[in-house]
Amino acid sequence: MTISSKPSRVFWVVGALALAWNLVGVATFIGQVTMSPATLAALPPDQQALYAQMPAWVEACYAAAVFGGALGALALLLRKRIAMALFLLSAIGAVLQFGGVFALTDAYSVLGPSSVVMPVVIIVVCVALWLYARRCTARGWLG
Numbered sequence: 001m002t003i004s005s006k007p008s009r010v011f012w013v014v015g016a017l018a019l020a021w022n023l024v025g026v027a028t029f030i031g032q033v034t035m036s037p038a039t040l041a042a043l044p045p046d047q048q049a050l051y052a053q054m055p056a057w058v059e060a061c062y063a064a065a066v067f068g069g070a071l072g073a074l075a076l077l078l079r080k081r082i083a084m085a086l087f088l089l090s091a092i093g094a095v096l097q098f099g100g101v102f103a104l105t106d107a108y109s110v111l112g113p114s115s116v117v118m119p120v121v122i123i124v125v126c127v128a129l130w131l132y133a134r135r136c137t138a139r140g141w142l143g
Helices: 009-033 037-042 045-053 056-077 082-104 107-111 113-138
Strands: none
Touching: 009 056, 009 113, 037 045, 045 107, 056 082, 056 113, 082 107, 082 113, 107 113
């Protein structure tokens, strides 16, 4: 089997989708950390309490997850090997962030069982992107 150093079309599609996905995450993060007091006050009291309970390190993990993922997707599109490490940082950040949210706050009781779905999807996507970058590296597409 011959391994080509030229990426397939799927590579470019995956890279573009990964960048778009992670930029949505960056926008969501920025929206959360820059939320005005008026916007926070408009939330139900139990959700306001969730924001008050959130440790700073959970926010830091959130930042690592979204910015790591966005930079990883950019590195992937630029065909840089560092994409693999950035996607791993993103996956670890997401696991720690959501682990902290659900272990240290009342998020599950406030938001209900459906609140677990999106975190699971996000973690699966993070891990899948890391594995994809590993595969791309093994194929010689990232240098």
